[in-house]
Amino acid sequence: MELQTLSIADRLASPDAEVRRLAVIDLPYSDEDDIVPLLLPRLQDSDATVRTEAVRALEGYEDAEVVEALAPMLLDPDAEVRTAVGLVLSELKESASAAPLIPFLSGHSAEVRMLALRAVRALRVDAAFAPAMDALKDADAGVRREAVGVLGYLRRAEAIGALAEIAARDPDHEVRRIAIGAIGYSSEVSVLPALTRALSDVSWMVRDEAAQTLGKLRLGLAIPELMRAMQDDYWQVRVKAARSLGLLKATAALPSLMEALAHPIGNLRKEAAIALGEIADPRAIPALEKALDDADPDVRKLSRLALTAISLAQK
Numbered sequence: 267m268e269l270q271t272l273s274i275a276d277r278l279a280s281p282d283a284e285v286r287r288l289a290v291i292d293l294p295y296s297d298e299d300d301i302v303p304l305l306l307p308r309l310q311d312s313d314a315t316v317r318t319e320a321v322r323a324l325e326g327y328e329d330a331e332v333v334e335a336l337a338p339m340l341l342d343p344d345a346e347v348r349t350a351v352g353l354v355l356s357e358l359k360e361s362a363s364a365a366p367l368i369p370f371l372s373g374h375s376a377e378v379r380m381l382a383l384r385a386v387r388a389l390r391v392d393a394a395f396a397p398a399m400d401a402l403k404d405a406d407a408g409v410r411r412e413a414v415g416v417l418g419y420l421r422r423a424e425a426i427g428a429l430a431e432i433a434a435r436d437p438d439h440e441v442r443r444i445a446i447g448a449i450g451y452s453s454e455v456s457v458l459p460a461l462t463r464a465l466s467d468v469s470w471m472v473r474d475e476a477a478q479t480l481g482k483l484r485l486g487l488a489i490p491e492l493m494r495a496m497q498d499d500y501w502q503v504r505v506k507a508a509r510s511l512g513l514l515k516a517t518a519a520l521p522s523l524m525e526a527l528a529h530p531i532g533n534l535r536k537e538a539a540i541a542l543g544e545i546a547d548p549r550a551i552p553a554l555e556k557a558l559d560d561a562d563p564d565v566r567k568l569s570r571l572a573l574t575a576i577s578l579a580q581k
Contacts, residue, residue: 278304283313290319302327306335314344321350328360337366340378352381364391371397376406383412390419402428407438414441418448426452430460439469446472450479455487462491470500477503481510489516496522501531508534512541520545524553527569532562539565543572546579 272280274296277289290308293301301323308320321339324332339351355367370382371394383401386394394416401413414432417425426449433445446464449457461483464476477495480488488510495507496519508526511519523545526538539557542550550572557569 274298275304278308283311283316286311286313287316287319290316290323294323302329302332306331309335309339314342314347317342317344317347318350321347321354325354325357328358328363330362330366333358333363334366337370337382340370340381341374348377348381352384355381355385356387358385358389361389361391364389364393368393368397372400376404376409379404380406380408380412383409383416387412387415387419392420395420395422395425399425399428402432407436407441410436410438410441411444414444414448418444418451421451423452423454426454426457430457433460434463439467439472442467443469443472443475446475446479450482452483455485457483458485458487461485462488465491465495470498470503473498473503474500474506477506477510481506481513484514486514486516489514489518492516493519493522496526501529501534504529505534505537508537508541512537512544515545517545517547520547520549524550527553527557527565532565535560535562535565536568539568539572543568543575546572546576548576548580551576 274289274293277285280286280289286308290305293304298304305320305323308316311317311320321336324336336351336355340348342348342351364386367382367386370378371386372379379401383398398413398416401409404410404413410432414429417429429445429449433442433449436442436445442464446461449460461476461480464472467473467476473495477492480492492507492511493516496504498504498507504526508523511523523538523541526534527542529535535557539554542554554569554573558566560566560569
């Protein structure tokens with residue numbers, strides 16, 4: 267029988283794995299009103315490529331039966347299937363979808379725990395808190411990264427101390443960087459030592475995150491450290507430090523910011539102009555007027571805006 271004469275159901279039941287795989291791909295574009303009942307059996311297909319396509323076809327479905335069917339597939343023997351499951355589960359939006367995933371946050375391989383943690387991260391469910399805290403001590407850096415992400419979304423005060431410790435001590439620079447961002451939800455002065463220490467981290471990406479987070483927290487005590495960060499070897503760190511100094515309206519940083527207004531890197535000049543406008547100190551007027559001749563039109567525009575802000579602040 268010609269393939270095109272077969273119904274989609276017949277193709278899904280074909281003994282030929284390639285026919286089944288193509289049928290799964292075609293199913294979302296078929297005339298079927300409800301494709302879920304047809305896809306769920308294919309999650310148990312003997313062929314890994316069919317299972318992979320069935321998983322992908324279920325992306326966006328948050329029915330309880332779909333999530334309950336997908337969660338155990340984190341243990342699928344095929345790596346491509348597991349990867350597809352992890353990607354689909356990471357797109358979940360409803361907190362009610364988290365329940366089938368909680369058992370996979372502990373007691374399984376590092377890969378499974380990492381995928382499960384990533385899936386529940388944005389769902390913000392309290393049931394993930396304890397497993398995520400335990401995962402901060404995991405030997406696998408990927409698991410620790412995902413655990414930090416979960417705790418950052420949960421924003422629980424009880425996690426601040428552990429996250430600050432991770433930010434300062436974890437051997438993996440990406441774990442430290444994510445932890446720095448995660449403690450950015452706290453306005454407690456207790457996080458200041460971890461953040462300022464991070465401005466001297468061996469990884470410029472950690473220093474960059476710390477410089478940005480300090481501005482978000484509006485911690486004026488960080489101004490001296492941020493001023494030192496304006497001399498960082500990486501201009502990206504200086505950009506974030508300038509941004510934070512502007513948010514903190516740090517008049518003490520005027521010399522550093524005016525110097526940055528003449529830096530060869532255009533992004534740093536732009537950020538310096540913005541910061542000087544936020545601080546709105548008239549002592550910056552000569553440097554900003556000089557920047558009106560900058561080769562970069564954005565720098566010229568931002569310098570004009572900064573001069574306007576200073577003028578308004580004096581009225």
